[in-house]
Amino acid sequence: MNAHRTKVCIIGAGPAGLLLAFILKTSGIDCLVVERQSRETLEKTIKAGVLEHPTIELFKQLGLGDRMMQDGAFHHGFELAFGGQRHRIDLMDLTDGKYIMVYPQHEVIKDLIAANLAAGTPIYFEAKNVMLNDISTSQPTVHFKQAETDFVITTDFIAGCDGYHGPSRQAIPADQRREFTRIYPCGWFGILCEAEPSADELIYAQSDHGFALISTRTPTVQRMYFQCDPNDDVTNWTDDQIWDALQKCVHNETGWRLKEGKVIQKNIVAMRNFVCETMQFGRLFLAGDAAHIVPPTGAKGLNLAVGDAVVLSRALIERIMHDDEEGLKHYSEMAIKRVWRGEQFSSWMTDLLHDFKGEDPIHRKFRRAQLEQIVSSRSAAASMAENYVGVPFARA
Ligand code: RFL
Ligand code: PHB
Numbered sequence: 001m002n003a004h005r006t007k008v009c010i011i012g013a014g015p016a017g018l019l020l021a022f023i024l025k026t027s028g029i030d031c032l033v034v035e036r037q038s039r040e041t042l043e044k045t046i047k048a049g050v051l052e053h054p055t056i057e058l059f060k061q062l063g064l065g066d067r068m069m070q071d072g073a074f075h076h077g078f079e080l081a082f083g084g085q086r087h088r089i090d091l092m093d094l095t096d097g098k099y100i101m102v103y104p105q106h107e108v109i110k111d112l113i114a115a116n117l118a119a120g121t122p123i124y125f126e127a128k129n130v131m132l133n134d135i136s137t138s139q140p141t142v143h144f145k146q147a148e149t150d151f152v153i154t155t156d157f158i159a160g161c162d163g164y165h166g167p168s169r170q171a172i173p174a175d176q177r178r179e180f181t182r183i184y185p186c187g188w189f190g191i192l193c194e195a196e197p198s199a200d201e202l203i204y205a206q207s208d209h210g211f212a213l214i215s216t217r218t219p220t221v222q223r224m225y226f227q228c229d230p231n232d233d234v235t236n237w238t239d240d241q242i243w244d245a246l247q248k249c250v251h252n253e254t255g256w257r258l259k260e261g262k263v264i265q266k267n268i269v270a271m272r273n274f275v276c277e278t279m280q281f282g283r284l285f286l287a288g289d290a291a292h293i294v295p296p297t298g299a300k301g302l303n304l305a306v307g308d309a310v311v312l313s314r315a316l317i318e319r320i321m322h323d324d325e326e327g328l329k330h331y332s333e334m335a336i337k338r339v340w341r342g343e344q345f346s347s348w349m350t351d352l353l354h355d356f357k358g359e360d361p362i363h364r365k366f367r368r369a370q371l372e373q374i375v376s377s378r379s380a381a382a383s384m385a386e387n388y389v390g391v392p393f394a395r396a
Helices: 015-026 053-061 066-071 105-119 239-250 301-322 331-353 362-376 378-389
Strands: 002-011 031-034 073-075 077-082 085-090 100-102 127-133 141-146 149-160 179-194 203-207 210-216 221-228 262-276 284-286
Touching (some): 002 301, 053 066, 053 100, 203 331, 210 239, 221 239, 331 378
Parallel strands (some): 002 031
Antiparallel strands (some): 073 100, 077 085, 141 149, 179 262
8 A cells, every 4th residue: 555645635537637736736746646547548638628728727827838829720710601602700809809729629638747746746647446535524535546546635724626527526426516407419429530621710500400610729630510410320330321411510602622532530529518526525525527627619629618617726835835725715706607608608509500409490580680790790700709709717
């Protein structure tokens, strides 16, 4: 048995856990990270792509932005495609100069792991059977196994940053958790393909064949999604069928088509809103997907995880360095407001762009009317743009 002590034991090396660890460690607070997967797996898993303006600025301020600034692609707008036309939403113009960046989540993870290791944060990769104990006491423990060795970490605080399926949220008694869920009757079929970009900016397409999103990763690898049955299986689809579905969704009057290429990865993403408003219990504090999930339409998931890490790091620093309890006492209330903004925007944008099986056809008409308003009214477009580039992090 290997026993250690730390101030903050962080479970999960996703964006929330790694960012929290980096901020704490570089503020002089002893912490460590316990992660189920290997470093190699984390650094190659394809997930999110979009960094909001506040996330970009934060990474730059923290000295985490060098590779992002070099390899990430600035996007000053995006397109809405519907009714055979493409319309540009000019983010810069509508938000007083704000923008987003396409920089893949696994690159963020590489940067955060490297920065943490350089700062001396211990990261226990491939940790099995992670268990949280005594979270309502002042000395909780985290038990796990790595290789053949059992570990026990005694800690002052636990940060549950272990995603939707991790053990942290479950450690809060079910009758103490306030939870909200909305499940959508569709999923996203996502592909990575070897092709040139089809457009300069992201395209969100609404069509009679459903939703599609045309995104990018590098000049030679593109990321695209189309609406699918959430219970479908990627092996049911050939490359030709995938391209046919995507081309139908983006079909437009100018004859413009997607540039096709070899499909090198396929996955199906479930669509749900989920919020556990109880983001703290005793000495356990949840952050990121462990506490909330959004459908990917608004590109908010990673950015909400970053927002939580910012609020939680400030509260922990105040408590540990200055013995000030206030921030930690009100962590859930502080973090949840921005979370609900992201949840509502993602839900709204999903409703705006997807067709739901079995719905009354009147909804498609409403959808089109609203899209028409967004592309013809500056104030409607500005509201969408303001949410899309990201609202400021919560402040005490
Ligand atoms: P993560 O990234 O899920 O990290 C949690 C970590 O915890 C580990 N873990 C455990 N560790 C120890 N013991 C256990 N028992 C554990 N169980 C789990 C996991 O291995 C993992 O490393 O959560 P975090 O940090 O909260 O970050 C959240 C984001 O990853 C997520 O919200 C985004 O990827 C969502 N998302 C998007 N977000 C955006 O902001 N912009 C986007 O464009 C965007 N696109 C997406 C997305 C998510 C997608 N998928 C795959 C659901 C596109 C897709 C396809
Ligand atoms: C992505 O590039 O993976 C991506 C972009 C925008 C979204 C969701 C995912 O809204």
